[in-house]
Amino acid sequence: MAIKADVQLDAKGLACPMPIVKTKKAISNLADGQILEVQATDKGSMADLKAWAESVGHQYIGTVDENDVLLHYIRKSSNEEIEEKTFEQTISNEEIIDRASNGGMILDVREEAEYAFGHIEGSKSIPMSDLEARLNELDKDKEIFVICRTGTRSDLAAQKLAENGFTKVYNVLPGMSSWNGDLSKKL
Structure with missing residues (x-):
């Protein structure tokens, strides 16, 4: 059709x-x-x-x-200029390892194939397309550091988490495209 x-x-x-x-x-x-x-x-x-x-x-x-x-x-919804929201709480690539080691969680929202070829050790993979259905796997009391390749998907994912009552959420910028730390390929 x-x-x-x-x-x-x-x-x-x-x-x-x-x-x-x-x-x-x-x-x-x-x-x-x-x-x-x-x-x-x-x-x-x-x-x-x-x-x-x-x-x-x-x-x-x-x-x-x-x-x-x-x-x-x-x-398209309307001719009016639509202001795009960006998630305000951000954190740099360099900061997340220390923050995650103090009880926070790194949430990788890239697709499974991207995650498989290299991710931050200890991060949790929930692709953006699965996020809403898997919110119950996340702890609202923990800090959650959302990462993707460039910060775009993670921004949208952080907004989605905030809309669902998660208050300790941070978008990691600039994301995996600029990650200089070790990478794991263990699934």
């Missing part, structure tokens, strides 16, 4: 945060109610684009997988 979209955006071959960056630009040129089709190959884009759309007030309609190309459909 072909789904009608007003504008198509090619984000194939791009990894986070680029599908979101290109989507922001494309959707700003749409009229209220128009539908954007974002074509992506990054599996993480499913959770990323959905979380981004919800965080800025656009309607995430859904995704169709067509021969390993994900077709995401997003409806």
Whole structure:
């Protein structure tokens, strides 16, 4: 079934945060109610684009997988300038090991494949796409340091945690792309 979209955006071959960056630009040129089709190959884009759309007030309609190309459909909510929220509580890469060793938890929200090829020893993997369904695995009384590759997904995940009553949440910046510490490949 072909789904009608007003504008198509090619984000194939791009990894986070680029599908979101290109989507922001494309959707700003749409009229209220128009539908954007974002074509992506990054599996993480499913959770990323959905979380981004919800965080800025656009309607995430859904995704169709067509021969390993994900077709995401997003409806622009209004012509008014939408202010994107960013999570205020942040922490640097350098600070998280000490803070986590004092009872905090490092939560890695990258996709399973990204985590498998290198992660911070002792971190917990819950991909962004699974976060809402797995909130019960997290302790609201502990500090939680949310990390991804660049800080974009972790920002959205930190917002999601805060919306669900977690108060000791920090977005780790700039994320794994700038991590200089040891990496584990143990699953």
